[in-house]
Amino acid sequence: MTASDRPNLIILHTDQQxxxxxxxxxxxxxxxxxxxxxAGDGTVFTRHIAANPVxxxxxxxxxxxxxxxxxxxxxNGVPLWRIDPDAVTERVRSFxxxxxxxxxxxxxxxxxxxxxERGYSTACLGKLHLEPHLGDPRFGFRETPGxxxxxxxxxxxxxxxxxxxxRLMLTHGEGPCDPTRGHYxxxxxxxxxxxxxxxxxxxxxVRREGVYGQVYLSPLPSELHNTMWLADQACRVIRESxxxxxxxxxxxxxxxxxxxxxxxxxxxxxxxxxxFTSLENALEGKPAAVRESLQSRRQNLASCVQAYRYTNxxxxxxxxxxxxxxxxxKARGVYENTLIVFTSDHGDFLxxxxxxxxxxxxxxxxxxxxxxxxxxxxxxxxxxxAGSRVDAPMSNVDVVPTVFSQLGLECPEQIQGRDILSxxxxxxxxxxxxxxxxxxxxxxxxxxxxxxxxxxPLTGEEELYDHEADPQxxxxxxxxxxxxxxxxxxxxxxxxxxxxxxxxxGFRYSTW
Numbered sequence: 001m002t003a004s005d006r007p008n009l010i011i012l013h014t015d016q017q018x019x020x021x022x023x024x025x026x027x028x029x030x031x032x033x034x035x036x037x038x039a040g041d042g043t044v045f046t047r048h049i050a051a052n053p054v055x056x057x058x059x060x061x062x063x064x065x066x067x068x069x070x071x072x073x074x075x076n077g078v079p080l081w082r083i084d085p086d087a088v089t090e091r092v093r094s095f096x097x098x099x100x101x102x103x104x105x106x107x108x109x110x111x112x113x114x115x116x117e118r119g120y121s122t123a124c125l126g127k128l129h130l131e132p133h134l135g136d137p138r139f140g141f142r143e144t145p146g147x148x149x150x151x152x153x154x155x156x157x158x159x160x161x162x163x164x165x166x167r168l169m170l171t172h173g174e175g176p177c178d179p180t181r182g183h184y185x186x187x188x189x190x191x192x193x194x195x196x197x198x199x200x201x202x203x204x205x206v207r208r209e210g211v212y213g214q215v216y217l218s219p220l221p222s223e224l225h226n227t228m229w230l231a232d233q234a235c236r237v238i239r240e241s242x243x244x245x246x247x248x249x250x251x252x253x254x255x256x257x258x259x260x261x262x263x264x265x266x267x268x269x270x271x272x273x274x275x276f277t278s279l280e281n282a283l284e285g286k287p288a289a290v291r292e293s294l295q296s297r298r299q300n301l302a303s304c305v306q307a308y309r310y311t312n313x314x315x316x317x318x319x320x321x322x323x324x325x326x327x328x329x330k331a332r333g334v335y336e337n338t339l340i341v342f343t344s345d346h347g348d349f350l351x352x353x354x355x356x357x358x359x360x361x362x363x364x365x366x367x368x369x370x371x372x373x374x375x376x377x378x379x380x381x382x383x384x385x386a387g388s389r390v391d392a393p394m395s396n397v398d399v400v401p402t403v404f405s406q407l408g409l410e411c412p413e414q415i416q417g418r419d420i421l422s423x424x425x426x427x428x429x430x431x432x433x434x435x436x437x438x439x440x441x442x443x444x445x446x447x448x449x450x451x452x453x454x455x456x457p458l459t460g461e462e463e464l465y466d467h468e469a470d471p472q473x474x475x476x477x478x479x480x481x482x483x484x485x486x487x488x489x490x491x492x493x494x495x496x497x498x499x500x501x502x503x504x505x506g507f508r509y510s511t512w
Contacts, residue, residue: 006118006119006120006244006407006408006409007244007337007338007339007376007377007406007407007408008241008244008245008246008247008334008337008338008339008376009115009120009244009245009246009247009338009339009341009403009407010234010245010247010249010325010329010338010339010340010341011247011248011249011341011343012249012251012322012325012340012341012342012343013059013062013248013249013250013251013342013343013344013345014251014253014254014315014318014342014343014344014345014370015055015127015172015250015251015252015253015254015255015344015345016055016254016255016256016344016345016346016347016348016357016358017254017315017344017347017348017369017370018344018347018348018350018365018368018369018370019046019048019347019368019369019370019371020368021254021311021312021315021370022035022036022039022315022370022372023035023036024036024039024040024044024372025044025046025370027312028272029271029272029273029274029312030312030315030316031312031316031319032315032316032319033319033323034319034320034322034323034326035318035319035322035342035372037326038322038326038340038342038372038374039372039374039387040386040387041374041386041387042340042372042373042374042375042384042386042387043372043373043375043384043385043386043387043388043389043390044371044372044388044389044390045371045372045373045389045390045394045420046389046390046391047368047390047391047392047393047394047430047447047449048343048368048369048370048371048393048394048395048396048430049367049368049369049393049394049395049396049430049432049447050062050344050345050346050347050366050367050368050369050395050396050432051067051068051395051396051397051430051431051432051433052068052074052346052360052367052432052433052434053346053347053358053359053360053361053362053363053366053367053432053434054075054076054345054346054358054360055076055129055345055346056073056075056076056077056078056079056080056129056130056132057073057074057075057076057078057433058345058346058396059128059129059130059345060073060080060130061395061396061397062343062345062396062397062399062400063080063110063111063112063130063161063248063400064080064108064109064110064111064400064415064505065111065397065398065399065400065401065411065412065414065415065416065417066108066397066414066415066416066417066501066505067395067397067416067431067433067501067502068433068435069433069435069498069501069502069503069504070416070501070502070503070504070505071108071504071505072108072504072505073130074433074435074436074437075360075436076132077132077134077135078132079130079131079132079135079141080107080108080110080130080131080161081107081108081505082106082107082108082161083106083107084106084140085106088104088106092104107161108505109162109412109414110130110161110162111162111246111399111400111403112124112161112162112163112246112248113161113162114162114400114404114412115162115244115246115407116162116164116246118409119243119244120243120244120245120246121164121241121242121243121244121245121246122162122163122164122165122245122246122247123163123164123165123166123237123241123245123246123247123248124158124160124161124163124165124166124167124168124247124248124250125167125169125230125233125234125237125247125248125249125250126167126168126169126184126226126230126248126249126250126251126252127168127169127170127250127251127252128143128160128161128163128166128168128248128250129143129250130143130161131143131144132144133145133170133171137150142156142160142168143168143170144170145170145178145180145181146180148168148170148180148181148182148183149179149180149181154186157183163248165237167182167183167184167233168182168183169181169182169183169184169185169226169230169250169252170182171252172252172253172255172256172257173214173218173252173255173256173257173258173259174199174200174218174220174257174259175252175257176226176252177196177199177200177220177226178200179196184226184229184230187229188224188229192224195219195220195221195224198219199218199219199220205217205218205219205259206262211256211258211299211303211307211356214256214257214258214259215256215257215258215259215303215306215307215310216257216258216259217259217260217261217262217265217266217310218259218260218261218262218265219261219262220261221261221263222261222263222264222317222320225261225317226251226252226253227251227253227314227317227318227320227321228317228320228321228324230249230250230251230321231320231321231322231324231325231328232324234247234249234325234328235324235325235327235328238325238328238329238332238334239328239332249325251318251321253314253315253317253318254311254314254315254318254348255348256307256348256356256357258306258307258310258311258314259310260310260313260314260317261317264313264314264316264317265310265313267313267316268309268310268312268313268316269309270309271309271312273304273305273308273309273351274308274351276301276304276351276352276353276354277352277353277354277472277474278353278354279294279295279298279353279354279355281474282294282353282472282473282474283295284475284476285475285476285479286463286476287440287456287459287461287462287463288440288459288461289439289440289441289456289459289461290361290441290463292440293359293360293361293441294353294355296359297349297355297356297357297359298353298354298355299354299355299356301354303356304350304351304354304355304356305351307350307351307356308350308351311348311350322342326340336376336377337376337377338374338376339373339374339375339376339403339406339407340372340373340374341371341372341373341374341399341403342370342371342372342373343369343370343371343372343396343399344369344370345369345396346358346366346367346369347365347366347367347368347369348365348366349363349365349366350365352365352472359441360434360436360439360441360442361434361441361454362432362434362443362445362452362454363473364452364465364467364471364472364473367432367445367447369396371394371396373402373406375406376406376407381402381405381406381408381419381421381422382405382421382422383406383421384421390425391449392420392425392426392428392449393428393429393430393447393448393449394420394428394430395417395429395430395431397416397417397431398417398418398419398420398430399417400415400417401415401417401418401419401420402417402418402419402420402421404419405419405421405422414505416500416501425449426449428448428449429446429447429448429493429497430446430447431444431445431446431494431497431498431501432444432445432446432447433498440456440458440459441456442456442457442458443455443456443457443458444457444494444495444498445463445494446490446493446494446497448490448493450466450467450468450486451464451465451466451467451486451490452464452465452467452473453478453486453487453490453491453494455491455494461478462478462487462491463476463478464476464477464478464480464483464486464487464490465477466483
């Protein structure tokens with residue numbers, strides 16, 4: 001297969017979206033006909049596990065095929081290693097290549113880097129978040145308001161982390177409307193200044209109680225919302241692309257602030273909600289640091305209900321955008337030859353245990369995220385039947401090798417994930433690393449088809465949950481004699497995977 005014949009790849013990536021938030025994943029309150037239709041043409045992976053429960057480490061794992069122990073992004077605020085190749089002198093480059101007997105690397109390769117080497121055009125739209133958004137731009141970080149808001153950079157559109165075209169977006173809620181937060185904010189300011197003034201001035205918001213004022217209806221019209229702007233930008237790239245395309249579309253929603261446009265949010269204003277598990281029922285038998293984490297994120301019931309409803313509203317708007325992108329692919333005649341992935345970086349308590357947002361703990365509601373894959377015709381590797389479900393675990397570290405297989409490409413040897421469709425279901429595991437220095441929740445977790453096991457090395461505490469009997473993870477079975485064998489097996493498997501993947505990929509600059 002020549003490069004020009006290869007299928008396209010589009011990754012539709014949301015922020016802070018639970019795995020059970022779609023109609024095709026069992027949410028009776030979701031209105032997601034387009035994503036559900038995508039699932040009907042492809043496969044839903046119901047036990048897709050993020051390698052870390054917060055944004056930057058998880059995104060780095062998805063885009064590199066490495067666990068946090070491999071790529072080094074162990075927490076938000078830690079950038080994925082990359083340096084400006086123009087800053088490397090020829091003398092340093094040639095000396096290093098002679099010393100280490102390999103080409104001088106300028107960063108850990110992303111899927112965009114790898115596919116660009118294989119003849120793909122590459123584009124990133126929206127939120128990528130491989131650099132600290134609060135980082136000082138003097139460090140050279142571009143995903144910052146200081147850099148993107150500088151008039152000298154107004155015409156910049158990449159390259160960035162292997163993406164030839166980069167139209168970026170920072171923050172959530174109404175934050176992207178700020179012209180210092182990226183390309184969408186500047187577009188809104190230039191084309192709809194009156195709307196930008198109204199939104200950024202905080203007018204006509206219908207606020208709710210609690211959660212630091214982050215639950216409200218926005219006056220921003222849905223057709224001008226960043227979600228729909230991203231869909232239009234994606235369709236533009238599809239129309240203008242030549243040859244195979246790799247495109248990442250990063251939606252900032254449904255991450256808090258929970259601020260859907262009023263013309264969408266009002267339709268969900270009085271919608272149903274699940275019966276949330278009380279925090280008191282969830283604390284018994286849990287490690288002390290986990291109990292503290294849950295208690296610190298406790299919110300009142302009204303806030304949890306409204307955040308849940310507005311999440312359904314923002315997910316519905318994302319679904320509209322997905323439908324528009326699908327229509328754009330079909331109009332170009334390339335839908336059948338496009339591999340489409342819909343996924344997210346991590347979840348949200350969203351009322352579970354009376355809590356909102358997330359923390360560095362491997363709870364199912366935080367790390368089990370959506371993963372829908374629509375295959376492309378003419379690719380390679382095993383392809384599940386249309387409309388199928390896979391209930392065995394899969395890590396987002398497995399996305400790169402699985403995608404490469406589907407595209408008919410050989411996976412690079414440095415990848416730590418596996419082509420999950422080539423692994424027997426009984427042998428599939430997903431590791432979660434929350435190795436954040438100085439925190440008692442720092443630890444490791446592993447998911448198999450039935451259990452989640454966690455180990456906290458600093459305290460020696462353990463957790464074991466049977467998801468068949470206890471999907472809400474209320475009863476810690478780590479000390480239960482009837483499950484001791486499962487705990488020992490998973491602990492051994494966890495340590496084995498961790499030891500194999502704990503190989504930071506940063507380049508060694510000198511011998512000392």
